[in-house]
Amino acid sequence: SLPTKLIQSLSDLHPKPSHIHFQYGTAGFRTLGSTLDSVLFRVGIIAALRSKKLDGRTIGVMVTASHNPEPDNGVKLVDPRGEMLEAAWEGHATTISNASTSSDLIEALESLVQTAKIDLSKPANVVYARDTRPSGPGLVSALEDGFKAMSATSRNAGVATTPILHYLVKCINTKGTKYSYGDDSEEGYYRKLSTSYKKLVAGKAVQPPLIVDCANGVGALAAEQLNEYLGDALQLVLENTSITTPGALNNACGADYVKVSQKLPPSLSSVLKPGQRACSLDGDADRLIYYYLDDRGVFHMLDGDKIAALVAAFIVELVKVAGLEDQIKVGVVQTAYANGASTRYLQERLPVKCVPTGVKHLHHAAERYNVGVYFEANGHGTVLFSQPTLDKLTEYQPSTPAQSRAVEHLVSLTELINQTVGDALSDMLLVEVVLAHKSYSGEEWNSLYVDLPNRLAKVSVPNRNAFRTEDAERRLVSPPGLQTKIDELINRYQGGRSFVRPSGTEDVVRVYAEAALRTQADELAMRVAGLVY
Ligand code: 16G
Ligand code: ZN
Known part of the structure; x- marks a missing residue:
């Protein structure tokens, strides 16, 4: 059973602030760093339980608030293959983070152990890292208390980028197997x-x-x-x-x-x-x-759309030169934020799918292709090669030197690209490779297609949960009647497109608009925001 005495005494050192409701959202827990102490302690326990649930496989914990302002911080869990935490556990994490007292916490943990059928006798292994935020060290020590409460074996990866932490998780869990992802350092x-x-x-x-x-x-x-x-x-x-x-x-x-x-x-x-x-x-x-x-x-x-266009076209070309066109299908995944011009450019060349915002949606959709290219317009993305595709590339017998070179390049790409999650440094090298191969300047790359002018706006509303969407967030189903009004506005703008969605990371509603002309895109965004407000 759970070491309740130990959990109780350590939890008393990390009391939950009574007035705050925490939520494990698109990017894990994320809010003002100074309010997150209890959350980090509890995430330490949850990570240990998740590891036990998965037979002692190593779970990652990343302490970061990414692009948010410096006083913010956050924490997210990484599953054994280097991927985002399984959706059901996001709910568990939210429940546990909101238990008001130490004894409520123990009750919530006991209920998780029961519902998720966790064998507590299994080992618990975690690896964790943080970014450079000043609140990081304090939060990490709360996290370590959580590990201690569960006697988890933990490895401190220090100050590291999010993608490096994901890389380490995958390396540790594939170590010594034929799927070894790399050296775990x-x-x-x-x-x-x-x-x-x-x-x-x-x-x-x-x-x-x-x-x-x-x-x-x-x-x-x-x-x-x-x-x-x-x-x-x-x-x-x-x-x-x-x-x-x-x-x-x-x-x-x-x-x-x-x-x-x-x-x-x-x-x-x-x-x-x-x-x-x-x-x-x-x-x-x-x-x-x-x-x-x-x-x-x-x-x-x-932006991310231009990167997707550059990279997808390059991979399609390599696959073709390699003579693997019929066997390896390349596809692209985007979100509603993708510039309409990028979607058109890509659709003329390969299958394109639109999914709701958030890496986990993109990642899962990309896994359905042999080679899945996914990028959010905001610059987060990567390319996934399925295991059968990786096998195919290693077994393939090219019949010409050109084919052989193309296959070698494809294999090297599978190593260059961080396949666990979007990785700015890996993506940067990927872009540089394509630019070098194509002898493109920035200007030539930019001219693949011309972006439609667009504008992002955010609107504070009393209750963002009143906004519900369908069709990969491209249309509102509630509040009732609002989508019809948005449609009426859109129709008045040439090349107009606009959508409204609740943010998953901030207490706001986001508005996106694009149109043929800069002034029109700005005006459309403003008027749609006016409808929302
Ligand atoms: C997070 C997501 C990102 C998404 C953004 C949307 C991860 C690792 N990152 O940064 O994919 O675009 O949230 O934020 O999942 P929003 O819901 O506030 O618009
Ligand atoms: Zn980030």
Whole structure:
């Protein structure tokens, strides 16, 4: 049975604030860091129970609030294959985090053990990491108390990016098997990425230096390491690396700033030369946005949709050259936020599916293809190769040198791409590979299709749960009548498209609008927001 005495005494050190309701949402628990102590303690226990439930396989815990402001923090659990926590357990986590006292907590835990049929005699193994937020160390020690309460075996991966933590989880759980994902260390990660990158660009002209905006977060540490492993193969020029300056994290920099404001981070204005490529990571380095200034100094953004278009077309071409067109089907997964022009571009080339926002929806949909490319417009995404596809690539007997080269490239791509989750550094190298192969400048990449002008807005409402959607969040079913009004507005704008959805991470409703003209997209967004308010 549960070590109730130990749990009780440790839980008393981490009381739940009485006035707060916690929710395990799209990105785990996420709110003001100063309110999360009890949640972290309890997540430590939940991680241990999840591991026991899965026969002692290692569970990951990541302490981060990604692109959110510095005072925020959060925590999410990673399942053994490096994937997001199974949906049913999101509910368990929410229930347990809201138990008001230590004895309520024990009761909630006992009920989870019963309903999930957890064998408590099994071992519990966890690996955990945090980003650079000042609230991180305190929250990590609360988490460690949770491990202690369950006598779990834990491994501290220190300060690491979210994708590195996912990588470690998968490596640990596949260690010594024929599906070994790699060496379960940070060095193993950098080596895997840099080695496959070098193979992929061998014989190509070295790309000019790439400016990397590290959002003053943990990505700065990882990019610095990666830079060393890359050596002469690619030079990263790191900017916004002030990880200890209070208030700097994600402040007027980073992938979310660039995507939402559609602007160059002011800190780069004196650094970036016309025509030069640059990219921004977010606070935990799982999102990536590229951009460049043209000859007139005008800013152009290359977001997740542009990355999807670039990468999907490249993989389709390699599969074709390899002679595997009939055997390996490539597909793309997007969300409603995907620019309409990107969807059109992709649909002309391969199957495209639209799913609700959130990595788990995209990831699962992408798993249905032999090769599934998924990217959110916000820059989070990756490419998944199914196991049969991986097997096919290793067993395939090419009949020409061109076929053989294409297959080698595909195999190297499966190593370069972090298949557990979106990974800004891995995606960045992926983009660089395609640009090198195609000899594309940022401008040529950007001209694959022309983005429809678009605008994102958020509206505070008394109750965001009153907003319910269908058709992959593209239409509202409630409040009643609102969708009809939105449709009437949309019809008045050329190329107009707009939708409204409740945020899964903030207490707001989001509005997206696009139209043929900039002014029209802005106006449509404003008017739809006006309907919501
Ligand atoms: C989280 C999700 C991201 C999604 C965003 C939507 C993960 C790892 N990240 O950042 O995929 O786009 O939330 O936020 O799941 P929203 O619901 O507030 O619009
Ligand atoms: Zn992130």
